[in-house]
Amino acid sequence: MDLFGADPGANLLPKDGEARYHGVVLGRTEALHLIRNLLEEVPWENDVTFMFGKRIVTARKVAWFADGGISYSYSGSTKIPHAWTESLLAIKATVEGLTGESYNSCLLNLYHHGDEGMGWHSDDEKSIEVGSSIASVSLGAERKFSFKHKTSKETVSIVLEDGSLLDMRGETQRYWLHQLPKTKKISEPRINLTFRKMR
Secondary structure (H helix, E strand, O other): OEEOOOOOOOEOOOOOOEEEEEEEOOOHHHHHHHHHHHHHHOOOEEEEEEEOOEEEEEEEEEEEEEOOOOOEEEOOEEEOOEOOOHHHHHHHHHHHHHHOOOOOEEEEEEEOOOOOOEEEEOOOOOOEOOOOOEEEEEEEOOEEEEEEEOOOOOEEEEEEOOOEEEEEEOOHHHHEEEEEOOOOOOOOOEEEEEEEOEO
8 A cells, every 4th residue: 555645643554553654844955954964974884784694785874873872783783873963963852852752872874876775674673662663754865665564464655755754663663564665766865864762
């Protein structure tokens, strides 16, 4: 099921979780300014994962920011945190105001173009507080984002707009996978910020 123009704050998922799309929460000028700041000040590095015993270096770049030295381990690698920048603290405060939650960390992803994406997965690592909100801010190119139920296999997709916010919480990570599919149609970059609450 593809969703377009979903009601702001409405739950996109028909069962077993909450994924609320708030729509555009940052104006175009503010989003552009934030993208420029992040491209310049964030120490981006290629992500490294381990699959089937092989070390894979992705074209997509990542950065991890968190309170008090909180690291993050997934796919066989561990991210050591950077100290928050003023730009990230400002957007974190905006997101916390909109979701009513607090976050102690943020994983940033830089997709240079549509040929870079993310396959089906759940953010269900034990280091993430169970059921807590994962708030995803999209900047730059609009991209399709999809959910797939782990048992029924039903899918829900939405286009994430520039400057938009998606809030996933509750049982979402337990029952649903999500992905950012690759596409040849997009040549512009996208930055994704996922604010999290780590144990």
